[in-house]
Amino acid sequence: MLLNLCGHDFHYECENLCRVFYPNDAVQLVYDVVDPAVLTSRMEKADGGYCLSAAWDGAREDVFVPQDAPDLSEAQELAASLAIYRLLWRRTGYTPPWGMLTGVRPSKLMITLIHEMGEDGARRYFEETLLVQPDKTALAMAVARQEDRILRASRPDSFSLYLSVPFCPSRxxxxxxxSHSIGSASAKKLVEPYVALLLREIEQTGAIARNLGLRLETVYIGGGTPTTLSASQLSAVCGALAANFPMDTAREFTVEAGRPDTVTREKLETLLRAGVTRISINPQTLNDDVLVHIGRRHTAKEAVDCFRLAREIGFDNINMDLIAGLETDTPPSFRRTLDGISALSPENITVHTLALKRSSRMVTEENAQAEGGAAVAEMLSDAQKMLTLGGYTPYYMYRQSRCVGNFENVGWCRPGTEGLYNVYMMEEVHTVLACGAGAVTKLREPHGKQIERVFNFKYPYEYISRFDELAERKTRIKTFYEEYTY
Ligand code: SF4
Incomplete structure (x- = not known):
């Protein structure tokens, strides 16, 4: 679809709102086009202020902003969004659950608003200004309360560490x-040299953190599927961490053991011995047909067995990821998944909503469309009821673009078992140093809000062939902290 802007360039929010109402269309921006058949957002001077309008095929919505409005530019952007929202709402009859809120971190905004205007003011702003539905406002509020408590434990010198293992058993x-599927011989060949270089990067990054006097809060090994590595490779990675980072200050050490078909007793015992405090076993669904459909090579029973093995070995903080909206899944089948997972009683259950990523196979090859919002709404509502009854509370959340029904991803936990890294990373409260292919170091100004990213090479073969360039990129960590002394 075309989005025509006249008299302003608040394109970011306007484009995002178009995607909320037309998730399967690519939005193309044009400027100053005169064509009533094109959705047009216009800003014009009006008596005592500005008129922000949206017009399409003869329908029109106007929102007035007085010229003495505080934060005039922000008010104009909000008004442009509101005009588009009203127009598209009337045209489609669709009411988005998160209203005009298109950002990926609703709880971060909620925390900021609570600090500025208290809980009642924040609630009103969500519902009356951003038109967020009351149940989503309540969810964001519940998450904000939990996150705020966790965020307060972060210090100006805190950092978290992320390691990427970008290999999986299948895609x-x-x-x-x-992530590369190690099903192919060419990808399998990359694993050994990759791990060798990852150990070197851990050593280099550890030296930087040590010289800066930073304090390690959490460690997260993700990917990909870290448990595609052998037990001895996992042991080497954990050994490098212990040798180069002050693990005694780390309050959490998570490893994603996402795919049950990569997990063995030996690997789990290795991780537990190495001090891993939390693992994530991610079945996504307990429906075997759906598992086949999404390209998984394990059964629901294997996921359950994997969980039981981890418990037996001694893991007392386990997360399980689920996805609502997977193709061929249904609300009754999702309820059975929730029943099965609840029976295992993991400490954390993360409920994602399916997002249609442009580079995913389901979009590039299967031409999947963002449909089925009503079914996903039912799944999420069932999850919320069952998890609340089961003693879980929502502690972190984020949203993704092209998410079926414009819903959200929520981490639920039993009291005291929150995945701290998830909160620190999502709310960008302190620096995350990252190692490995596709990893992104996110530097956070110790006493301010400045954020800067340092990108590692995206693909394992680039990481391996251009490894020596990484050290140069990472010198930015030191100069960043010198600029923003804490
Ligand atoms: S979704 Fe996760 S487990 Fe599946 S291929 Fe991607 S990284 Fe691997």
Whole structure:
């Protein structure tokens, strides 16, 4: 679809709103076009202020902004969004659950608003200004309360560490990560040299953190599927961490053991011995047909067995990821998944909504469309009821673009078992140093809000062939902290 802007360039929010109402269309921006058949957002001077309008095929919505409005530019942007929202709402009859809120971190905004205007003011702003539905406002509020408590434990010198292992046993249909399927011989060949260089990067990054006097809060090994590595490779990675980072200050050490078909007793015992405190076993669904459909090579029973093995070995903080909206899944089948997972009683359950990523197989090859919002709404509502009854509370959340029904991803936990890294990373409260292919170091100004990213090479073969360039990129960590002394 075309989006025509006249008299302003608030394109970011306007484009995002178009995607909310037309998730399967690519939005193309044009400027100053005169064509009533094109959706047009216009800003014009009006008596005592500005008129922000949206017009399409003869329908029109106007929103007035007085010229003495505080934060005039922000008010104009909000008004442009509101005019588009009203126009598209009337045209489609669709009411988005998150209203005009298109950002990926609703709880971060909620925390800021609570600090500025208190809980009542924040609630009103969500519902009356941003038109967020009351149940989503309540969810964001509940998450904000939990996150705020966790965020307060972060210090100006805190950092978290992320390691990327971008290999998986096969590729899930919805995946857009850089992860390589080690099913192919060429990808399998990369694993050993990759691990050798990852150990070197851990050493280099550890030296930087040590010289800067930073304090390690959490460690997260993700990917990909870290448990595609052998037990001895996992042991080497954990050993490098212990040798180069002050693990005694780390309050959490998570490893994603996402795919049950990569997990063995030996690997789990290795991780537990190495001090891993939390693992994530991610069945996504307990429906075997859906598992086949999404390209998984394990059964629901194998996921359950994997969980039981981890418990037996001694893991007392386990997360399980689920996805609502997977193709061929239904609300009754999703309820059975929730029942099955609840029976295992993991400490954390993360409920994602399917997002249609442009580079995923389901979009590039299967031409999947963002449909089925009503079914996903039912799944999420069932999840919320069952998890609340089961003693879980929502502690972190984020949203993704092209998410079926414009819903959200929520981490639920039993009290005291929150995945701290998830909160620190999502709310960008302190620096995350990252190692490995596709990893992004996110530097956070110790006493301010400045954020800067340092990108590693995206693909394993680039990481391996251009490794020596990484050290140069990472010198920015030191100069960043010198600029923003804490
Ligand atoms: S397990 Fe995760 S990273 Fe690996 S292919 Fe599936 S979605 Fe992608």
């Amino acid at each position: 899930c249909s919805y995946c857009s990560f850089v």
